[in-house]
Amino acid sequence: MGNPIVFFILAAIAIAAAMGMLTSRNAVHSALFLVLNFATIAVLYIVLNAPFIGMVQITVYAGAIMVLFLFVIMLLGADKLGGVVGEDKWQRYLAGFLAVALVVVFGIVLAQGGGVDTGTATAIDSSPAALGMRLFEGYVFPFEVTGVLLLTSMIGVVVLGRKKRGKDA
Amino acid sequence: MPDVTIDWYVALSIILFAIGALGVLLRRNAIIIFMSVEMMLNSANLLFVAFSRHLGDLNGQVLVFFVITVAAAEVAVGLALIVTIFRTKQSINIDEINLLKG
Amino acid sequence: MRVITYFFMNAFNLAPLILIFPLIGVLANGLVGRRFVETDRKTGEVWSGWFGSLMAISSFVIAALLFFSLRSQEFHAEVIYLFDWFNVPSAGFRIPWALQVDTLSVTMMLVVTGVGSLIHIYAIGYMHGDPDFSRFFTYLNLFLFFMLILVTGSSYLMLFVGWEGVGLCSYLLIGFWFDRVDETGHPMNATAGRKAFVANRVGDLAMILAMTLTFWTFGSLEFNTVFQSAVELFEKGHMVEFGLFSASLGSVLTAVTALFLMGAAGKSAQIPLYVWLPDAMAGPTPVSALIHAATMVTSGIYLIVRSNVLFEIVRASGSLILGVISAPDLVAYTGAATALLAGMIAFTQFDIKKVLAYSTVSQLGFMIAAAGMGAYVAAMFHLITHAFFKALLFLSAGSVIHGMEHGHHEIAHGDHHDDGFDPQDMRMMGGLRHKMPTTYVVYMIGALALSGIVPLAGFWSKDELLSHGSDNNFAVYLMLALAAFFTAFYMGRQLKMVFFGEPRHAAAEHAHESAPLMTRPLIVLAALAALGGFLNLPYFTEGMAAANQHKPGGIFLGLEGWLEHSIQSFELTAEGVLHMPHTSVVMSRSVAGLSTLLALAALAWAFYGVYGKKPKTADERDPLQSTPIWWFAILPLNTFYMKGVIPLFNRLAHWLGYALDWDFWHDFVHNRLIRDPFVGFANFAADILDTQGVDGLVNGAGKTVRRLASVIRLSQTGYARNYALSILLGAVALVAYFLLMVN
Incomplete structure (x- = not known):
């Protein structure tokens, strides 16, 4: 399922782009980070023997949908409405805790190597x-x-x- | 150097999903919340394709195709809604939209 | 031909139709009848009235078919199962809805539907022009429906359904003209209806208790099961367990039968619950005839006759109520006392229908007394003949009232000047025999039949139960004989006041004979009242009886031969299990002669004696209260009678009629002791229990929910983010559970 080096590089870029989208104060920047994220995932699709889906990802997602987003952002002039939720802080902590919990739960399962069959099928015609x-x-x-x-x-x-x-x- | 297994893709997609969820929960800008939702959809897509490859089954890719189509429709309607809300409230701050308050 | 024969022999499958026909009538008249009548008065009345009548007649035809079917299979009773009403298998509680077709119930069906059909037809004429014409026929058909449920039911519970249903119809029909008010603006008809309803509830409570006891003892309410196991348990000397104590079957059944008597007293207007029946005359006259004379009021007698096995077991077991009197004897004495008391009260009434109403109470007393003495056939015989002639009398009285109203209308020339005219007051009548010849003749037949004049129906039935009394219970016999004497007297008084002498009011001078639609049913009923006695003729001599081994045969004792298949006590007595009082099947000449003599004397006394020349005007006092009775003058005891017996008797009758019956019984006992506490409790229930207790509970529940909601609604912030957060919370929890716990 691909070269480990390629995977790590792509995964790092995808996560970094996602983080960038999450933290940018400017909505336009967020959108551009998301485009980057979609593009890396498209590359991953190609690596995963799904060239058609990869192309669709580029044209539909990174192309059409994100252009629509950018248009709306600019149309409404909403690019500067940044920041995170204000008053109730408990909510931010709870959200963060849940996200971490989700990752940890899966981490435990993967570390145990349970559940998922690690056998690899041969590439099929896609x-x-x-x-x-x-x-x-x-x-x-x-x-x-x-x-x-x-x-x-x-x-x-x-x-x-x-x-x-x-x-x- | 270890082989790339399905576990790696699962881990990546969970991380992306968690980041998307955080975006939905923490940001105030409706458009960014929307983008976060798209990212969550994408993490699921990634998992579909990875399992399709892993199991040698094309059905996963067909499902991704459908998800992308539906997501496109959803984005179109969703953005139109945001535009409409902006017209009436002059804001897309999610904190100002609380008519459902009991 | 064979088809027809088969049809006649096997009508049991058609039995449910007897209930369905009146129900169709109810639906048709209740749903569309009103629109019919209002659209086109004339044809609407014809359709509505005749449709209702047709349904009654159809039921009668079914009853007749059942009659022939029973004959063709040698009177073997059938229970026709329809469906399960209640079924709780775990508790062994099952109440099927089934029809009991035996000779007793078919007799009742024939009487109810036969007399009912005639009264339906009569009512088409009588109710002509009434704004609620179709409502009347709806109620009549509904009554027929419930009455037929009562007599066809195969269990006490079904009987009780009919019992309550006819009570409801009685209430609806007494208050039929519920908007009519008296001089003080009091809605008297509605009040009368309510009174009947409440008085009946007292009896119904007793019925419910009796049924509960029956179910506890026998585990069933089916007639056949109850009677069968009652006999078995009685032969075994079974004790009934009540948890802490046990009682012999005889004493349990004593309680049951005493409660049945209470129930019958409510429905059949016996002491102490008879007070509702005279007031029930507020209803339209066909209703008085159908419900309050011929059919519904006899359901108490039907109940006792149906339960004959239970009564006879009590008699055989020797159990006494409080060690004083056995339950059947109590029944007999209650009936006899009612017959006597109501007969005397009838003396003082001036309302033509009230005389008949008290007369009905009195005659019902005869039947109850007969049933209590074990003369079940005689009770049923009198029930049938009484249905004929009392329906006839009421309908004729209705015809008289109708004629008087028309006469009054004529002299008033349409404008309503109220001169205190009452079309039912006998003091306003007089001389009507020339104005209403048909009514006069049929009324005469009815009155003579009721008085017990040979050979009309009343003679045979009254004579049978009197001779039974003279054989078995002389005290009851004396009371009933005296009551029979009173009966003849007040009927003579009524005949004289209504039909003879000179008219005492202008309305009586202008009265008309009623329409043929009304008089024709009267003629049919008159024929029945004249010939009804042949249903159950006794043997005239010992020799004739011996020739038939003292068993029913030929034209003699037809009813007894028919009913003995339903009255199990006959068979059980023959087997020696029970000891039903025996009556000679030969006519007792002394009893018959004496009662005829008494009746003739009373009629003559009323006719020529007390009311001989008087009253001449409407305002004149009733001669009963100031009597120069001329033929006492020829007796040496003249002075004694004149100064002693007669005034005493007059005062007694007057005192019974007004002081005892009205002041004490109606006002004091019923109003003070029963109504006021009841109203007080009702007010307590409405004002305290309901507003504070029940409402408090309901409002409290509402307030609690509201408080809880105001806490919970804090979670509904309206922020989509919060909802998303809770979704994620759930999702993570589920994922954690499935991935970590399940593996």
């Missing part, structure tokens, strides 16, 4: 053609439903984004 065949063989109905979902969300966005006449005018 070309776009093979993926497409699998999609249309076993997932036709979900695929169609997803199409309807996209259409619905598109209409929803148009309705929501429209300026209400007589109110703003």
Whole structure:
């Protein structure tokens, strides 16, 4: 499953980018850190023998979605609304504790080597053609439903984004 | 030099997930909260692909494909909502949106 | 032909229809009848009334089919199971809903549906023009439904369902004109209905206690099971365990039967609960005829006759109530005392329907007394004939009232001037025999039948129970004979005041005969009242009886031959288990002669004696209170009678009618002792228990929830972040559990 050195470098970049997103006071910086994070994950996908998903990740996530984010940030001028939650500090501590607990729980499980089979299968054909065949063989109905979902969300966005006449005018 | 096993990917994706969760819980900017949610989705995707490779099963990648599609739809609607909220409240500070208070 | 034969022989599967028909009538009239009548008065009344009547007639047809079916299979009783009402297998508690079809219940069905059908038809004419025409027929059909449940039920619980149902219908129908008020603005009809309802509740309480005891003792409420195990346990000398103590079966059944008597006293208007029945005359006259004379009030007699085995076991066991009197004897004396008391009270009444009402109480006393003496067939016989002639009398009285109202309407020319006219007051009537000839003739037949004149129905039935009394309980016999004498007297008085002499009010002069729709049922009933006695003729001589081995045969003792298949005491007496009092099947000439003589004398006395020339005007005092009774003058004891017996008797009757019955019984006992504490308790329950206790509980629960909620709602901050945090908390906890604990 890839070269350890490559994995460590990519993992370090991904975590660092995530931390950067979390801590930046400027929303634009956060968005750019997230793009970096998505890009490293896309590379990991390619390493994991999933080139099609990696490309989709780059085009849809790092491309389309993040551009949308940036547009909205700039449109609203919300880039400077930084900082973390104010008054109730207990909440921050609890959130931090839970995040750490989550990581520790999994750490314990992984350290025990329990649960997960470490055997490695041979690489399979995961070309776009093979993926497409699998999609249309076993997932036709979900695929169609997803199409309807996209259409619905598109209409929803148009309705929501429209300026209400007589109110703003 | 040890081989990269599935455990490594699990660890990475948990760390990314925890960071995303922290973002959701700690930040005040609705857009950043939203981005954190996207990162949590991505950590799950990573795990899917890793297990797909690990088990030699293509279904994991198909699921990731669906998740990305749904996430795209979700982002579109979510951002539209944020824009609408901003229009009415002139703010996207999550602390000012508490109409559900009992 | 074979199909028809089969149909007649096997109508048992049709038995549920007898209940379904009236129910259809209730639904039809209750749901759409009103709209029908309001849309088009004339055709609406025809449809609504005839539909209700048709349902009653259909039930009668079913009852007749059951009659033939029973005959064809030699009177063998059938229990037709419909469904389980209650079933608690773990407690062994099962109450099936089943119909008991035997000769006794079919007799009751025939009476109820037969007389009921005639009264339905009569009511179409009587209720003509009433704004609540369809409501009336809804109630009538509902009554029929419950009454049929009462008589067809195969268990005490089903009987009780009907028992309560007819009580409800009685209440609804007494208060049918609930918006009518008297001079003081008091809603008298509604009050009368309530009084009947409450008086009946006292009896119902006794019924519930009796059923509880029965269930405790026998573990069942089914008639057949109860009677069978009662006999078995009695033969074994079984003791009934009550936890701390045990009692013999005889004493337990004494309590049960005494409670049954209490229940019957409520429903059949016996001392001490008879007070509701005279007031019940506030209802429309067909109701008085159907419910308060012919059918519902007889359900107490039905209950006692149905429970004959229990009563006879008590008699055979020799258990006494407080060591004084046995339960069947108590029944007999209660009935006889009621017959006597109500008969005397009837003397003082001027309301044509109230006379008949007290007469009904008195006649019910006869039946109860007969049942208490063990003359179950005689009780049922009198029940049937009484249903015929008392329904006839009430309906004729309704016809008279109708005629008087029309006469009054005519002289008033439409404008309502209230001159204190009361269409039911006999003092306003007189001379109606020329105005209402049909009514007069049928009324005459009914009155003579009630008085016990040969050969009308009342003679045979009254004679049978009198001769039973003279054989077995002479004290009761004397009381009943005297009551029979009173019966003839007040009927003579009524005949004279209503139909003879000169009209004492302008309304009586202008009275009209009623419509054929009303008089035709009267003619049918008159025929029944005249010929009903042939149902159960006694043998006239010893020789005839001996020729038939003292068993029913030919035209003789038809009813006894029919009913003995349902009254198990006959069979058990023949087996020597029980000792039912025996009556000769030969007519007792001395008893019959004496009672006929007494009846004739009383009629004559009332007719020519007391009311011979008087009253001439409506304001005149009742001659009963100031009597120069001429034919006493020829006797040497004239002075004694004149100064002693007669005034004493008059005063006694008057005192009974007003001081005892009204002041003491109605006002003091019922109002002071029963109503006031009850009202007081009701107020306590409403004001203290309810507002402070129950409301406090409810409000307290509400307040607690509110306080709790105000604490919990603190967690609902409205911040999405807090909700997300709790989701994460749960997620981490679940993940930790599954990953760490499960492995």
